[in-house]
Amino acid sequence: MxxxxxxxxxxxxxxxxxxxxxxxxxxxxxxxxxxxxxxxxxTAGGNAKVIGLTGSPGVGKSTLTSALISAWRAQGLRVAVLAVDPSSPFSGGAILGDRVRMADHALDDGVYIRSVATRGHLGGLAATTGASVRLLEGLGFDVVIVETVGVGQAEVEIASLADTTLLLLAPGMGDAIQAVKAGVVEIADVYVVNKADRPGADATVRDMRAMMSLVRREAGEWRQPIVKTQAEDAGGIDELTAEIDNHREWLIKHDRLAAMRRHRAWAEIRAAVDDRLRHHYRVGDDLAAQLADGDIDVYAAVRKVLDD
Incomplete structure (x- = not known):
């Protein structure tokens, strides 16, 4: 306790x-x-910009996060970061290395950085990430950045949490091909080709544009921009923050931001109710044995749990 x-x-x-x-x-x-x-x-209330940052391992998510922090701090905004790291399936621990990469902000009282272990939770986030974001909003932070673990095509939970989701790619890593797979391409609001000084960056941009042309969009839908960055020396960061602001303005103009936040609130309430129910209703070993032995069907077992 x-x-x-x-x-x-x-x-x-x-x-x-x-x-x-x-x-x-x-x-x-x-x-x-x-x-x-x-x-x-x-800590109820607050209206922070919630930015999701996702992409494969090694594309520079933490370095880009640090550059974004610097840009928003220059505007006088308070910034919080939740950097999610994968937990070891053996020890349960995690190498929380993101604070090392963001050490430049360690003495800035306008920045709060917290590394969070997934503890086995799937989807690229930790189980408490949503509640943590709401708490940080209520504490008066202007921007909350959620940096996910290195994700694959099925780990898209960040899209339901963030107002704007950035998908990071890097030349020479096969990300352009990976991004077109079902799941990943739909979650991004802005594509970021990081390490743009490397050979192949322009080819990665061309591949992404070609792939985006295959995605059908309704009239007036947001069209994801592609921004090239060199996060280590802040190259392209101003353009990226401008595109993030453009997306937020589009969300507000088309009444999408309020709808997204209502859906997020609904999901949070539902998750809390489910959690309470799991703690309130217990499934005994005897009942499980009856189901396993075929003495009772699953729906009868459910009714018995609820009636008890």
């Missing part, structure tokens, strides 16, 4: 810029503390 905290005091300090207070609140949330209802009530 996690140690109790003074929620109101920690919320006030976090909103004033205390990273330690922010960390304590997130830790309580992730550990499913009995204080979670108090924490979520105290």
């Amino acid at each position: 996690s140690k109790k905290i003074d929620v109101d005091k920690q919320v006030a300090e976090a909103r004033a810029g205390s990273r330690r207070a922010t960390a304590r609140l997130l830790t309580a949330l992730e550990s499913d503390s009995e204080q979670v209802p108090h924490i979520t009530a105290a």
Whole structure:
């Protein structure tokens, strides 16, 4: 059981810029503390830009995240980052290396960076990522960046969480072919060809444009731009932030942002209800044995659980 905290005091300090207070609140949330209802009530509200950053391992997600932080901090915005790392299937641990790559922001009180282990949760995120984003919004951050684990074509959960999803590609890594596979191409709002100083960057852009031409769009639909960046020296970052702003303006103009957030809220409520039901209704070993032995069918077993 996690140690109790003074929620109101920690919320006030976090909103004033205390990273330690922010960390304590997130830790309580992730550990499913009995204080979670108090924490979520105290941090309700907020209207941050939620940016999803996804792509294959090695394309430079953390380096690009660091460059985006610098750009938004130059505009005076408070920025939070949730960097999701895969957990070991053997030890359960994770190499939380993203803080090392973002060390330039370690002393900036306007930036909060937290590495989060997936702990076996699929989809490229951790189980508590959505609740953590809502908490950070409520603490007054202007931008929340969610950097996923290195994803494949089925790990598209970030699209349901972020307002704008960036899909990173890199020349010479086969990403252009991977991106056209079902799942990945649909989740991106902006394509980013990072490490654009490498040979093959222009070819990657051409491949992506050719593949995008095969995707049918209704009139007035958002057409994903392709931005070339060199994140290590901030090349192309201004153009990228401009495209992110363009996408947000398009969402607002077409009443998509509010609809997306309502759907996100519905999914969050549903997940919380499902979690409560799992904790409330217990499936006993005897009932499982009856089903396995064929003495009862699954729907009768369900009725028995609910009736008990």
